[in-house]
C-alpha cells in the first residue's frame with residue numbers, strides 16, 4: 262500500500278514505540294492542509310496562506326509533544342498562529358488525542374484530552390442537556406485551541422471568555438516537564454497560557470465546566486437595523502436582557518445606510534417553548550473545489566449582502582432555531598474558506614473600547630468601506646470586561662470582524678486599520694491575524710511586557726514558537 | 739451486544755468501541771498499557787448518558803500466556819461476551835522488515851500466529867455458548883502478494899484465510915465471522931499526504947463495520963471502493979504483477 266511506504270518516505274514518526282498500524286481521525290474534523298506543487302509539505306491556517314511545515318499526528322499527546330516547538334488543533338485560527346516558525350520545527354497535531362477522561366453530571370465538570378473537538382462535545386452533550394460555557398462561531402475547534410486563543414462567544418458580555426471556565430490544565434512545558442496549572446496552582450503560568458497562543462507550553466488536558474441548558478433549542482429574536490448607530494444602540498439595549506447577542510452588518514453599504522444589518526439576540530429555549538423533537542443532525546455539504554480568485558469580488562459580495570439583508574423581510578422576527586444554525590451558520594458548508602480562491606484571505610478582528618464612543622465605530626466602518634475590502638461577512642459583537650488571560654483579546658467595547666481577500670494592498674490596509682484601532686485604545690485578535698506589525702501590536706497591548714516576562718520565566722530559550730511569534734514577538738526564525 | 743475489542747484504544751478500534759458504547763452496547767478493551775486502557779475505558783463511559791458499561795484488561799499479542807486470563811477478565815466483566823473484535827496488529831514497511839529479521843519474526847507472530855491463537859480461545863468460548871460474532875481486521879494488502887507489502891500482506895492473508903475457514907466450519911454452530919479489509923484509511927501515517935479520492939475516515943469505517951456485524955456480513959472492504967480495486971488486482975496476471983510496483 263502506497264500509504265505505508267509514504268509514511269517511511271515522509272519520515273512521519275509513529276505515535277507508538279513499537280511498529281504499529283496507523284491511528285484514527287474524526288470525520289469532517291480535519292485541519293486545512295495541502296501538499297504544494299513542488300511536493301514540499303505545507304501547513305495552513307483557515308485563511309489558507311501556506312507555510313512550509315509538517316505536523317506529527319498521534320493519539321498520545323505526552324509522547325507527541327516531546328521536543329515539539331508548537332502544538333496545533335484543527336487549524337481554525339486564520340493566520341499564522343498555528344504555523345511553525347521554521348519548516349523543520351516539530352509541530353504536534355492534537356486532533357487524534359480526543360478522549361473524554363471524566364464527566365460529572367452533578368457538576369458539569371469535564372476533563373478531556375486537548376484534541377477533543379467541540380463537534381464531539383456538542384454531539385454527545387447537547388442531547389443530555391449540557392453545552393460549552395463559551396463557543397466560537399465554528400464548532401471545528403479543539404479544547405486546546407479554545408484555551409490558547411481564550412475564545413469568546415455571543416455571551417461574552419455575560420460569561421467572559423472560555424478561560425474563565427477552565428479549572429485546570431495539564432501541560433508539557435518547554436523544558437519537557439509535565440505540570441498541572443490552574444487559577445490557584447501556578448496561576449502565572451495559567452494566565453499566560455490562557456490566550457497565550459500556545460507559546461507557554463503544550464496543553465495536554467483541559468478541565469472545564471459545562472453549562473446545563475434548558476432545551477436543545479435556541480430562542481432567537483432578530484431585527485433588521487438601518488445603520489450602524491442604530492445597530493450599536495440595539496446591541497447595548499439587548500446586552501442586559503439577553504445572554505447571547507451578535508449580529509451581521511453589510512460593510513459595503515455606505516452613506517445613510519452605512520452599517521445596515523441584522524441584529525440577533527438569543528437564549529436557550531425553555532422546555533415549554535421547545536415542545537418539539539430535538540433538532541436533527543444537519544447534512545454537511547462541502548465546497549468541493551477551490552473557487553477562482555475572481556469568484557468573490559465586490560459585485561458578488563454586494564449581491565450576497567443585499568440578498569442577506571432583504572431575506573430578513575420582517576423588521577422583527579422570533580422563533581426557535583437549532584443550535585447549529587444559531588451558533589455555527591458558517592459550518593453548514595465545510596471548507597467554505599476555499600471560496601476565496603488560491604490567493605487566500607485573512608480576517609481583521611479588532612475591539613474598539615466603549616469609551617471611544619459609537620463615533621469611533623462609525624469612523625472605523627467608514628474606513629473599511631473606503632478600502633472596499635469585498636466581504637460578505639462582517640460580524641459585530643458586544644464585549645464585556647477584559648479577562649485575566651494576559652493576552653486575552655476582548656475588552657469592554659465593540660468587536661468588529663471582517664474577512665478580506667489577500668491582495669497586494671493587504672498590508673497597507675491592515676496597517677491603516679491598526680493605526681486607527683491604536684488611536685482608539687483598542688486591539689486586534691491574534692488568532693485571526695497574519696499581517697499586524699510587531700510595533701503596532703506593542704502599541705495596542707499594555708499587557709505585553711507581563712506576557713513576555715512569563716515567557717522568559719517558563720521558556721527562557723524560546724523553544725516554543727510559531728510563525729506568528731516570530732512576526733509579532735520577534736522570536737528567532 | 740457484549741463486545742471485547744482488542745486494539746480499541748486507538749484508530750479504527752477506538753472508533754468502533756465508541757460507536758458501540760454510544761448506542762448502549764457493553765464493551766471491554768484488551769490491549770497494552772494500563773494507563774492507555776483506563777483512559778479509553780473512561781472515554782467510553784462518558785459517551786453514554788447512563789455511564790456505558792465498560793472495562794479493560796492487559797492483553798499483549800506478543801505474550802500468549804496472558805490470553806486465557808484476559809478472556810476470563812472479559813467474561814467476568816461482561817457475564818459472557820458475545821462478540822470478539824480484533825483491530826490490533828503491527829505494521830512495518832517492507833524495507834524495515836527486510837532489514838530486521840527479528841522485526842519480521844515479531845510481526846508475523848503478532849499478526850498471524852498469536853492472533854489465531856487468541857481468536858481460537860475466544861471462538862471456543864463463543865461456540866460453547868451457542869455462537870456469537872468474531873470480527874478481525876485483515877487488509878487489502880492480504881488479497882494479493884505485492885512488492886511494497888510482501889511480508890505484512892502475507893500475515894494479513896493468513897488471517898483472512900483462517901477467518902474464511904471459521905465461517906465455513908462454524909456458521910451452522912451460530913458463529914458469525916467478519917473479515918474486515920481496510921484500504922487507505924486517513925490516519926496518522928497518511929497525514930501530510932494527498933489522500934486518494936476514496937480514502938476513508940475511521941468513524942465511517944466504524945459505522946460500516948458495526949452495520950456489517952449487525953447484518954452478519956462475512957467480508958467487508960472499507961472504503962467500499964476497494965472491493966472494485968482489489969477485484970481488478972486479483973485478476974492481474976503474474977507477469978504484470980512482477981513488473982508493477984503496486
Ligand SMILES: Cc1cc2nc3c(=O)[nH]c(=O)nc-3n(C[C@H](O)[C@H](O)[C@H](O)COP(=O)(O)OP(=O)(O)OC[C@H]3O[C@@H](n4cnc5c(N)ncnc54)[C@H](O)[C@@H]3O)c2cc1C
Nearest residue numbers: 334335336337338397398403405406409412413458459464
Ligand atoms: C468560522 C470561524 C468562526 C470563528 N469564530 C470565533 C469566535 O466567534 N470567537 C473566537 O474567539 N474565535 C473564533 N474563531 C477562531 C477560533 O475559535 C480560534 O482560532 C481557535 O483557537 C481555533 O481552534 P483550533 O483547535 O483550530 O486551533 P488552531 O487554529 O490549530 O490553533 C490556534 C492556536 O492555539 C494553539 N493551540 C492549539 N492547540 C493547542 C494545545 N493543545 N496546546 C497549546 N496550544 C495550542 C496553537 O498553537 C495556535 O496558536 C473562529 C474561527 C472560524 C474559522
Ligand SMILES: NC(=O)c1ccc[n+]([C@@H]2O[C@H](COP(=O)([O-])OP(=O)(O)OC[C@H]3O[C@@H](n4cnc5c(N)ncnc54)[C@H](OP(=O)(O)O)[C@@H]3O)[C@@H](O)[C@H]2O)c1
Nearest residue numbers: 277282283284745748749750798799800826827875877923
Ligand atoms: N489504516 C489503514 O490504512 C489500514 C489499512 C489496512 C489494514 N489496516 C489494519 O486495520 C487494523 C486497525 O488499524 P488502525 O489504523 O486502526 O491502527 P492503530 O490505531 O495503530 O491500531 C493498532 C492497535 O494495535 C495495537 N497493538 C500493536 N501491537 C500490539 C500487541 N502486541 N498487543 C496488543 N495490541 C497491539 C496498538 O496498540 P498501541 O497503540 O498501544 O501500540 C493499536 O492499538 C490493523 O489490523 C491494521 O493492520 C489498516
